[in-house]
Amino acid sequence: MSLFLQSFAQRFSTLDAGCLEKLEALYSPDIAFRDPLHQIHGLPALQAYFAKLYANVQDVRYDFHDADEAAPGRGYLRWTLHFRHPRLAGGGLISLEGCSHLCWTDRVHLHQDYFDAGALLYEQVPVLGSVVGWLKGRLA
Incomplete structure (x- = not known):
């Protein structure tokens, strides 16, 4: 693992609601962040x-x-992201596999996450989750 990526992963994993000022050390002011659900600039x-x-x-x-x-x-x-959300999966633990593509000079200026949005949201909602699971089984 490159030194930059190792340092980024270590620092990113310490983020929480109480220390979001740490984002300034990780990301450039003109950061472009994308995932399957969001596009954020700045x-x-x-x-x-x-x-x-x-x-x-x-x-x-x-x-x-x-x-x-x-x-x-x-x-x-x-x-792998692990988290609990009170309105998803009955508040139980959710684990989501993903990958981040990063571009940087001294700080990251492009961060694009790739993950299954259905696994994150749709499969965690009680009725809809059953339907998505059934469809996945039929398509497999």
Whole structure:
């Protein structure tokens, strides 16, 4: 794992609602952040997104599995996110596999997350989750 990616993963995993000022050390002011559900531009918008995220979830933990620096200043982190949300999965623990593509100079200026949005949301809602699970079984 590259030194930059290792440091980023370690610092990112310590984030919580009480220390979002740490985002300034990780991300450039012009950060572009994308995932299957959001597109965010600029550090203030990213800080607001994380504040809302951490206000609605409990027991947030990232396990980083591996990383690959594809080229200087560009790489990938593979992770599992573990969290609880009072309105998803009956408040039980949810684990989500994903991967982050990062581009950086001294700080990250592009962060794109890849994960199954259905596994994150739709499969965790009681009635809809059953339907999605049934469809996945039929398509497999």
